[in-house]
Every structure is written in C-alpha cells, then in structure tokens.
Amino acid sequence: AEDHDNAKLLAEGLAQIDELALDPGVVQTNMVFARLTKGSWHEVIQRMRDEGVLLNGSRDVIRLVTHFDFKEQQIEPVVAAFTKVLQRS
DSSP states (O other): HHHHHHHHHHHHHHTTTTTTOOGGGGGOOSEEEEEEEESSSSHHHHHHHTTTTEEETTTEEEEEEEOOOGGGGGGHHHHHHHHHHEEEE
8 A cells, every 4th residue: 555655646746747747646556657748768767767766668658666665755856856857858
C-alpha cells in the first residue's frame, strides 16, 4: 500500500511539469506512466540516470516504479530532477 501511495504522490508532482503528460487519477498501482511532450525519451532517460533516477520507457512514454526501497522523502528530489532535465531538453 505504501508503494501505491508513493506512486500517486509522485504522479501528482510530475503532473505539474509541462513537459510531461499524465493523469494522477489513473495511478492505482506502484507504476507511473508519463508521456513526454518535449524532448527525446532516450535522452531524458540517460540524463535522469545521470541525476541518479532510473527509468524505463519506449517512444515518448516513460515508466517509473515505486518499491520498498523508494521512500516518500525521495519524491521531491525525483520531481526536481525531472524539472532540471526537461528544462535542458
């Protein structure tokens, strides 16, 4: 349940970023899917890795998964990393 709650909070934070399109209301598990509205998903995935955030994706969709090692206090830094990376795209 904690993983699902963290995924919902993460989705709410990411939904505030213009370069990402997602509906936090559809997040019901520990997976968050976001569509890039700007930039290359491959480039974003690499830059996020450089920021310490591991993602997966295909085409313009990025998948994030919360799990037992991911804690609520990590949500804000992940959202900040996305903001930083997407502003450079």
